[in-house]
Amino acid sequence: MSKASYWQRGETLDYKNTGSSTIEANTVVELTGRVGIAGTDIAPGAEGDLHVCGVFEFDKTGTNEIAFGQPVYFDKTGITDAANNGETSGSKVAHLQVSQPRQRPQETQRYL
DSSP states (O other): OOOOOOOOOSSEEEEEOOSSSOBOTTOEEEETTEEEEESSOBOTTOEEEEEOSSOOOEEBOSSSOOOTTOEEEEOSSSEESOTTTTOSSOOOOOEEEOOSEEOOSSSSOEEO
16 A cells, blocks of 8 residues: 655645746746646745645636636636637646636626
């Protein structure tokens, strides 16, 4: 039987910035099959926290209505209901869960 050792709570995860520029706080960072949100600035070569649980506000880039609890995807600009942003080949997307939709007075819809 396999065993596991407790490492840390799962609301935030340690993340090493392997890039050459700073990841600014609140930046959406794509991971394999999901996203994390940088909790603080993460300098190149440094470790920082990515929030992987919580409620976050994103711009809505898809044109279809998104129902409460419906899976959505990050298309590098915002969230959409289209798994590959309507494309037929391989753009990498991340699966999120929509919380309560909210209308804003501006043209852009956002979801909280």
